[in-house]
Amino acid sequence: MGVRNYLIEGVSCTGKTSVCKELRRRGYHAINGDRELAYQGDPETGEPLDGLGHENHIWRVYDVRALVDKHDEPVTFFCGGSRNFPKFIDLFDGVFVLDVDLDTLNRRLDGRPEEEWGGRPAERALIVRLHRTKEDAPRNGVALDATAPLASVVDEILRRVMLAPSK
Helix, strand or coil: CEEEEEEEECCCCCCHHHHHHHHHHCCCEEEEHHHHCEEEECCCCCCECCCCCHHHEEECHHHHHHHHHCCCEEEEEEECCCCCHHHCHHHCCEEEEEECCHHHHHHHHHCCCCCCCCCCHHHHHHHHHHHHHCCCCCCCCEEEECCCCHHHHHHHHHHHCCCCCCC
């Protein structure tokens, strides 16, 4: 929806939702892709699938394209993870990948309730593996240290897109 559009990615518990909320609090246009664009589907075809699976957590490509084509805002941040990001990553002016150290990741996962993604042992093991291998992260993304305080992480994103941080 912005004249410029940025993707903010990262494995679970790196702070994508928190960054989205903080950007909104500061008055920036931010879309929580995990809540507003995501569904369970085949990452190649987009065909909806039943059940839950990390590998099938995808975004509606048509909706991403439609939002990017609108120019109602000077900048829009798309925050969240998607297994089909290669289908639309070329639409973004930049990509940020939030990253934390393993201790921080484990501490944040400890706070997840069992019914939330990452709260079950198998999900947690997958998140730790993805953190280690970076296999789910966009390769062209700018890595950001998300162990810093939230305000600092958002300030750094805004600095890199050349927007003055506003508190």
